[in-house]
Amino acid sequence: MNSTGPTFADLAHRAAARRDRPAYGHDALITCDRLVRIFSTDGVEVQALQGLDLLVREGELMALVGSSGSGKSTLMNILAGLDTPSAGAARVAGHDLLTMTAKDRLRYRREIVGFVWQQTSRNLLPYLTAAQNVALPMQLSGARTRRQDRSERALELLELLEVADCRDRRPQEMSGGQQQRVAIAVALANAPKVLLADEPTGELDSHTGEQIFAAFRTANEHLGTTIVIVTHDQTVAGEVRRTVAIRDGRTSTEVLRRTEIDAATGQEAVVAREYATLDRAGRLQLPAEYTEALGMRDRVALELERDHIGVWPDDSES
Numbered sequence: 001m002n003s004t005g006p007t008f009a010d011l012a013h014r015a016a017a018r019r020d021r022p023a024y025g026h027d028a029l030i031t032c033d034r035l036v037r038i039f040s041t042d043g044v045e046v047q048a049l050q051g052l053d054l055l056v057r058e059g060e061l062m063a064l065v066g067s068s069g070s071g072k073s074t075l076m077n078i079l080a081g082l083d084t085p086s087a088g089a090a091r092v093a094g095h096d097l098l099t100m101t102a103k104d105r106l107r108y109r110r111e112i113v114g115f116v117w118q119q120t121s122r123n124l125l126p127y128l129t130a131a132q133n134v135a136l137p138m139q140l141s142g143a144r145t146r147r148q149d150r151s152e153r154a155l156e157l158l159e160l161l162e163v164a165d166c167r168d169r170r171p172q173e174m175s176g177g178q179q180q181r182v183a184i185a186v187a188l189a190n191a192p193k194v195l196l197a198d199e200p201t202g203e204l205d206s207h208t209g210e211q212i213f214a215a216f217r218t219a220n221e222h223l224g225t226t227i228v229i230v231t232h233d234q235t236v237a238g239e240v241r242r243t244v245a246i247r248d249g250r251t252s253t254e255v256l257r258r259t260e261i262d263a264a265t266g267q268e269a270v271v272a273r274e275y276a277t278l279d280r281a282g283r284l285q286l287p288a289e290y291t292e293a294l295g296m297r298d299r300v301a302l303e304l305e306r307d308h309i310g311v312w313p314d315d316s317e318s
């Protein structure tokens with residue numbers, strides 16, 4: 001036996017350490033682990049999600065960005081319980097989205113997640129007033145609530161989102177911005193753990209968009225709801241602490257924003273920093289502008305330094 005190799009005791013120790021290590025995403029409210037979604041239409045396969053990893057902590061308000069076709073809506077539909085992944089793992093608030101039964105799925109959609117869509121018309125029933133729209137999900141949920149309690153809660157939510165004056169109006173009697181705020185109240189009716197919003201400001205002008213974003217922030221701060229917003233809107237993406245970018249069905253970069261106080265002036269400033277996502281297999285995507293600038297292709301040389309890893313163009317031919 002090679003005397004420099006690990007001893008049996010070493011191997012046992014390593015195995016025990018690996019076993020005791022917390023599972024990936026054990027403390028996250030949303031865990032996507034190597035999520036894959038393949039669509040087949042007319043014999044052509046499209047890999048909309050190609051092993052996407054994402055963790056969202058309880059109480060976070062975060063944005064997802066990415067170019068058209070990168071997989072954002074596919075991910076949102078899976079998290080909303082409307083679609084099932086082809087492979088990988090996805091858990092939201094302890095619910096396994098791959099193995100849920102049809103009954104669990106219905107309960108999940110009614111009680112665990114709320115959603116707000118881009119098309120204002122998709123969020124509200126046209127023949128019900130704002131207050132009735134908000135009360136409806138409570139009526140449909142399994143919990144037995146009194147009619148009076150439902151209307152009180154509906155009004156409280158409309159007040160929180162500053163649209164109490166619209167309580168007796170039907171959607172066509174409200175502006176687009178008011179409809180979206182009522183839609184947020186509907187989504188919050190059953191006190192979901194997670195609120196998902198797919199381009200909620202997409203059909204609105206920028207000023208109204210800001211008001212809608214403020215409504216999400218209110219929900220996050222007052223009710224503690226975890227919120228994930230898909231957006232193309234730079235103002236929205238710039239206002240959250242964390243923006244995750246999706247590229248080709250995978251998370252590629254993250255921008256984190258912190259408030260720092262300038263030592264000299266005492267003024268508060270928001271500092272944003274971009275990070276690349278390192279997946280569980282150790283893969284990371286180098287930005288195209290970096291690799292192109294240095295003519296990097298196919299192969300790069302890596303060197304481990306004391307506090308960083310150096311990446312060099314392939315010099316094997318020279």
Ligand SMILES: Nc1ncnc2c1ncn2[C@@H]1O[C@H](COP(=O)(O)OP(=O)(O)OP(=O)(O)O)[C@@H](O)[C@H]1O
Pocket residue numbers: 039040041046047048066067068069070071072073074075
């Ligand atoms: N039901 C479907 N059947 C076949 N292909 C689909 C289906 N849904 C999405 N796709 C494909 O999967 C890929 C990802 O689509 P997805 O709608 O998730 O992108 P997106 O990032 O939300 O784009 P956008 O910003 O334009 O809404 C695209 O190539 C799309 O054509």
